[in-house]
Amino acid sequence: MDCDQRIEQAGREKREQVERLELFDANVWLGEPAGFPLAAAMDWLELKRTMESYGIRQALVSHWAGLRVAAQEGNRRLLATVREAGGPAVPAIWTGLPLFPGEEGPLPGIGEAPHCLRGVRLFPRSHNYPLADWVLGELCAWLAGKRLPLFLWHVEVDWPSLHALASAYPRLAVVVETQTQKILYQDRPLFALMRACPNVYVEISNLVGAGFLAYAVRELGGERLLFGSFLPVNDPWVSVGLILDAEIGWEDKRRIAGDNLRRLLAGSTA
Amino acid sequence: MSEPFIIDAHAHTGAMNLFFSPESSARQLLARMDRQGIRCCVNAGGWTYLLMGGREGLEELRREHLESQGRIFYLGVYDPRRGREALAELKQARGWPGFAGIKIHPSFHRTPAEDSAYEPVWSFAAEHDLTVMSHSWSVSDYNPVQVLSLPRRFEGWVRRYPGVRFVLAHAGGRGNGRADAVRMARELPNVYLDLAGDVFCFRLLEGLEREVPAGKLLFGSDFPWLDPRANLSRVLLAGISTETKRRILRDNALEAYRLPA
Numbered sequence: 001m002d003c004d005q006r007i008e009q010a011g012r013e014k015r016e017q018v019e020r021l022e023l024f025d026a027n028v029w030l031g032e033p034a035g036f037p038l039a040a041a042m043d044w045l046e047l048k049r050t051m052e053s054y055g056i057r058q059a060l061v062s063h064w065a066g067l068r069v070a071a072q073e074g075n076r077r078l079l080a081t082v083r084e085a086g087g088p089a090v091p092a093i094w095t096g097l098p099l100f101p102g103e104e105g106p107l108p109g110i111g112e113a114p115h116c117l118r119g120v121r122l123f124p125r126s127h128n129y130p131l132a133d134w135v136l137g138e139l140c141a142w143l144a145g146k147r148l149p150l151f152l153w154h155v156e157v158d159w160p161s162l163h164a165l166a167s168a169y170p171r172l173a174v175v176v177e178t179q180t181q182k183i184l185y186q187d188r189p190l191f192a193l194m195r196a197c198p199n200v201y202v203e204i205s206n207l208v209g210a211g212f213l214a215y216a217v218r219e220l221g222g223e224r225l226l227f228g229s230f231l232p233v234n235d236p237w238v239s240v241g242l243i244l245d246a247e248i249g250w251e252d253k254r255r256i257a258g259d260n261l262r263r264l265l266a267g268s269t270a
Numbered sequence: 271m272s273e274p275f276i277i278d279a280h281a282h283t284g285a286m287n288l289f290f291s292p293e294s295s296a297r298q299l300l301a302r303m304d305r306q307g308i309r310c311c312v313n314a315g316g317w318t319y320l321l322m323g324g325r326e327g328l329e330e331l332r333r334e335h336l337e338s339q340g341r342i343f344y345l346g347v348y349d350p351r352r353g354r355e356a357l358a359e360l361k362q363a364r365g366w367p368g369f370a371g372i373k374i375h376p377s378f379h380r381t382p383a384e385d386s387a388y389e390p391v392w393s394f395a396a397e398h399d400l401t402v403m404s405h406s407w408s409v410s411d412y413n414p415v416q417v418l419s420l421p422r423r424f425e426g427w428v429r430r431y432p433g434v435r436f437v438l439a440h441a442g443g444r445g446n447g448r449a450d451a452v453r454m455a456r457e458l459p460n461v462y463l464d465l466a467g468d469v470f471c472f473r474l475l476e477g478l479e480r481e482v483p484a485g486k487l488l489f490g491s492d493f494p495w496l497d498p499r500a501n502l503s504r505v506l507l508a509g510i511s512t513e514t515k516r517r518i519l520r521d522n523a524l525e526a527y528r529l530p531a
Contacts, residue, residue, distance in 0.1 A: 003275050003520065004512045011506050037445055038471060181412070182468045184495060188290050208468060210302065210494040211292040234470045241503020245306070 017244050018055035024258030025056045025236075026151075026203050027177065027228030030081060031064035031074070035180055039233040044081045044090070047232065054236040056229065057258070058091070060118055066095030067123055075106040082116045091265070093151055096120040098129055099138045109142040118265050119175070121151040131161040133168050140169045147267040149173035149201070155180055159189040166197040173199055173264055178206035179230055187212070194220050201264070203228040204256065205239045213246045213256075222252035226261050274309040277523040278498060280403070280439055280466035280490025283334065283342075284317035294494040296334040296342060303341065306498050309520075311491075312527055313344040314373045314403055314439070321378065323349045323356055328363050335368030343529060345373040345403060350387035351380070357390050364398055370527045371401035371435075376418040378405070383423035392427050395434045401527050403437040403464070408445030416443070421450040428458050435460050435526050437488065440467040441478075452478070455486045462526045465501055465518070466490030475508040475518075487518045488526060 001009070028047060033039040041064075042050065051059055061081070066074020071094075078092045094117055096108045105111055108120045120143060124131040131152075133140070143150055152162065154176055166174045174197070176183075176190060183190055183206055194200050194216075205228040207213065216225055227243065229236035243253050283296045293302060296313075303311060313334065314320075319327025331344035346360045346369065363369050372395055376383040383404065395402050404424060407416040421442045428436050441463040442451030448469070454461045463478070463486055478487055489505055491498035505518055524531055 001272055003516050006272060006275070007506060007512050007515050007519070014503065014507055036471075038448065182496075184289050186289075191290070206468065206470070208496050208500045209289065209291055210294070210298075210497045212497065215292040230470075232472050235472050235474065235504050237504040237507045238470045238500045241499050241507070242497060244503065245499040247305070 014241070014244055015055070018240060021055070021240075021243065021254060021257035023054075023056045023058075023227055023240070024261045025051065025059035025229050025231070026175065026226045026261050027062070027179070027205050028059040028231045029062050029064055029233070031077065032068070033233050034064055034068040036233050042232045044085055050231060054229070054240070056236065060091050060093050060261075062093045062121060063095075066121070067126060071095035071097050071127070072104065072106055078116070079106060079114060082114070090116055091118040092116045093119040093121050096122050096139055097127065098135045099142075108148075109139045113146065117148065118268060119149045119151050121153075123153070123156050125156045131157050131165055133165060136165070140165065140172055144169050144172040146269050149175050149264055151175045151177055151203075153177045153179050154183050154186055154190070159186070159193065163193055163196065166193065166200050170197075170199050173201060175201045175203055175226060177203040177228065182206040182208050184209050191216070191219070194224060200224070201226055201260070204242065205230040205234060208238065208242065213242050214248055217246070217248045217252050222248065222255045223260055225256045226264075227257050274303075274307040276306070276308045276489065276502070276519045277529065278303065278308050278311035278491045278493070279437070279488040279523040279527065280314050280464045281311045281493040282315060282317060282320070282495070283313055284319075286317045291494045296338065299493055300338050300341065302493065302498060306502055308498065310341040310343060310529065312370055312523070313342050315345060315347045320347055320373070320375065323347055323352055323359070325359050325362070328359055332363070332366050332368060340368065343368045343370040343527065345371050347373045347375070348388075348391040349379045350385060350391075353387055353390055357394060360391070360394060364400070370529065371395075371403060373403050375405040376423070377407070377415040380415065380418070382418045383420070384426055388427065392431050392434060396431045399433070401435040401437065403439055406438040406440055406447060406451060407443035408447030410443075410445070420447050421454055425454060428454065428461055432458075432460055435462065437462045437464050437526055439464050439490070440469055440492075441465055444469050444471060452481050455482045462486050462488055462522065464488040464490040465505075466492035466496070468496060468500075470500070470504075473509075475505065475510055479510040479514050484514055484517055485522055485525065488523045489519050
């Protein structure tokens with residue numbers, strides 16, 4: 001076989017394997033991206049078509065307005081998307097805030113949680129509050145009670161605070177997300193945190209250091225890594241490729257690709 | 271079994287304090303190359319050598335080349351802050367086996383890319399038909415020294431030395447630096463872009479295939495900062511022609527670094 005034939009064969013084989021992974025993406029976004037001047041927004045239909053073209057079967061959807069405008073605005077837009085799409089087929093991650101009497105929603109922890117709600121993301125640094133029990137305790141207790149995971153970009157937290165919070169709420173699943181910069185210079189605290197706190201998971205769209213995936217599976221177990229693409233900012237083939245070519249068993253690949261997230265969300269009562 | 275053909279045009283070796291890496295040595299790089307079907311790579315500086323320079327670092331790269339049976343080529347580093355010594359080391363290494371060109375890094379070396387302190391190395395590269403690779407990036411609010419390596423800062427040198435093949439590593443980064451890198455690769459015959467690093471932008475390769483001449487893009491991993499699999503899969507699976515993929519994965523690196531076919 002010449003080079004061109006081998007390239008084509010490698011592409012075909014990878015695409016076939018992707019279909020068998022049954023990808024469930026923890027990290028896709030609607031709205032205008034913040035901090036990525038060359039990235040373009042997608043509406044739900046375009047995002048859905050794009051996901052399908054990459055073999056992504058399901059996804060948790062977030063909205064940039066929750067970061068850049070107001071948590072409530074992002075959540076409202078997600079609710080509207082869910083309505084337009086026809087119901088619970090669009091599981092969503094809402095943006096949360098510390099709970100204060102009198103603050104109007106839609107916010108997680110205030111009023112009835114919608115059926116689409118599958119997790120909550122906080123932006124402590126951008127939204128000006130510390131990641132601390134005395135600020136977030138009520139929300140964390142609510143999340144743990146509903147068995148909804150808490151999502152956090154690593155660039156939004158400091159590691160001692162995250163360790164304290166994850167330790168204080170052992171029944172709360174905490175997902176450390178590897179955006180919006182690659183999680184490389186922070187890998188020592190990340191791996192140490194995951195060793196110390198079994199309720200901490202990592203989303204892998206930017207867990208890209210050499211050999212990280214196989215190392216994490218070997219040292220921490222394959223149950224705590226979650227596939228994410230970071231569409232439409234990032235190329236999904238990056239994290240898909242890391243899973244496909246990892247020196248781990250097929251079962252672990254499938255767990256990371258989607259089964260872990262399905263299991264994590266199975267018990268939620270929103 | 272088919273021989274590997276892929277060329278990783280941008281890797282590094284060596285443990286570092288910045289982060290923990292399960293893989294970073296030349297031996298581990300070679301093992302990684304074997305597993306991913308990578309025939310050879312260009313080591314753009316061992317970590318210690320990149321930061322501190324010195325003949326010992328260059329000798330280590332030569333040793334790694336020999337121990338890899340000629341599969342790990344390497345670049346000599348020019349740090350303008352120790353210009354005279356660095357140039358003397360490059361002169362010595364020029365004829366060594368595996369020596370494939372020169373690496374500059376304005377951000378690490380805290381010297382803007384257009385600074386006249388780089389004149390000797392451009393002149394040296396032109397005189398000896400050597401390739402120059404430089405780190406390049408966009409303006410970054412969390413890493414301000416990246417501003418020293420904006421692609422347009424190199425433009426004066428590239429125009430003054432049209433015979434020097436020049437590789438903008440990381441293709442100008444994720445932000446507006448990329449637009450300049452693309453423009454330079456279009457306008458200037460001697461400018462190449464490597465894809466090393468975490469420039470994981472959606473549909474980047476599809477856009478670059480339209481915007482940049484076919485012979486200008488090089489696959490690179492930035493090992494051990496990045497796992498080679500991150501960028502390799504996206505090339506293999508991208509919505510671009512097979513010919514473009516082959517050029518990215520092999521042909522363009524052969525040309526840019528004058529590597530043996």
